[in-house]
Amino acid sequence: MTNAAEQIIFERSRPGRGAYSQWPEDSEPPDDLPPALRRGRPPLLPEVSELDAVRHFTRLSQRNFSIDTHFYPLGSCTMKYNPKACNTYAMLPEFLGRHPLAPVSHGQGFLACMYELQEMLKAVTGMQAVSLSPMAGAHGEFAGVAMIRAYHAARDDLARDEILVPAAAHGTNPATATMCGCVAREIPVGPDGDVDVAALRAAVGPTTAGIMLTNPSTLGVFERRIEEVARIVHEAGGLLYYDGANLNAILGKVRPGDMGFDVIHMNLHKTFSTPHGGGGPGAGAVGVSRRLAPFLPVPIVGREGERYRWLDERDLPQSIGRLSAFMGNAGVLLRAYVYMRMLGREGLARVGEFATLNANYLLARLRQAGFDAAYPQRRASHEFILTLKRQAREFEVTAMDFAKRLLDYGYHAPTTYFPLLVPECLLIEPTETESRETLDGFVEAMVQIGREAETRADLVKGAPHTLPVRRLDDVRAARHPDLTWKPAVP
């Protein structure tokens, strides 16, 4: 593979060239279009041969940094490897060929899978009922807060429009609260990363609709006082929402239902075997406690004896309604089903164990090598935060410089500058499927870059050096975006 810069396809264009160079010539104009409707000049499309087009896009695809080719320790959004078998079985022709409008008697197999998926998600989260219909994480969040609002409305408790969001929560949470017509109110976290319980106590009251919490939080630590948080919010009349962004860390170990949560969304595309980060499709299934069950979005799969059927508005008259045309993204749901059946109860617990073991191993080795943990007194969950404040101060080499230099060493960069609470931070999540050798290789690269920062800072600040595209001027790109190719004026 060469890393020479790839021309854009328009630069390969030659007048008159096309996929049809060897085709029999046919100069007959299309005579069924009135002349007034025919265009006088061809559109501005690249004129290349079929082989040019194939090579161009194949070369671009070979330059992907992807989980199939590189270690991808992007914290906060689990970018884990998804076993290929999950996709293979979700693509069985019997699944692919099922028409969503076919009568349920013709789709009992598919419905049985969805029913069992609902049951398995209930078991792994400790919730009482599940709906699979939301089609993304944010969609699931919306469903969750909409149910909290519907619950308060059904009790004529109409003043409750405030959603509390700890500073360490997932970034989408305040946006969800706003989308649902609530006011988001931030609750600070203490120096150890846990929610400031005194501030929470002072913030709850008769306008509290609920709290949205991510546990483990985006600081990569487990909220140790979760039961106390739950009690405070419940006693004030509010409900608890669990953001499932970091579910990978706790699979088979603790359950949001047991922590006291009333509603949870699960990113099936993060944790349960659909590639995440490609912009979809996703699945943000929601699980609820008994008191929110009547408000679940429909349809849900119900079972009567040996038969399965869709439960709809007639079965759940208080439902918040429908969130998708049919029942969610069938392909993503099927992959989650296969993944959970493949691993079973024991295997899912090992996902949680390996994910946290790998994170703690990596954290311990990096600390040994002289890097600073943002929360040194805390054990990591499935991810952890380094702060490069010292390196920035001493060598003027920033977290961004480290991230860019990692690309030269063949590693996708971790998340940079998030969470905002920690200066010069890298948020690192190795996930459960990486081997010890891969993790050691990453540590070695970090140590090497640390040495370069001391002795050859310019090398790090100028990175990447080996990729087809060098350091981007992201300030100029944001201030003067140039998004459209235009032909050069001859």
Add this chain to the structure above:
Amino acid sequence: MSPSKIPADLRYARTHEWVRERPDGTLEIGITDHAQSALGDLVFVELPEAGRVLGAGEACAVIESVKAASDIYSPVAGTVLETNEALVSTPETINQDPYGAGWMLRLRPAESGTADGLLSAADYQQILQSESA
């Protein structure tokens, strides 16, 4: 990195805004040198409408750098008199001159609105030191 400038004649908010009392009793508000340096190169500024009534601590503007988007909170209650519209096309002015040409808005303080409860330069300096410790 060079230490942040903290002019002695201004008052400061914990959330890194500064307030200047002008001779006519109105208040000028911007973000501190420390804030602009922590955010990095700014690429976007959104300012409130003139005439908007703000509570103390209310989010009133948004600034965005390549690292992050942040709310700006009004340190005192008051009514927006005017905003620095030039920042919309040249947000980098805040990076270059945070206490001068980079001012963001001018307020007529509400009757309850006073800069008295805000931090002095020395107090703000202390907060920055404890944050970086």
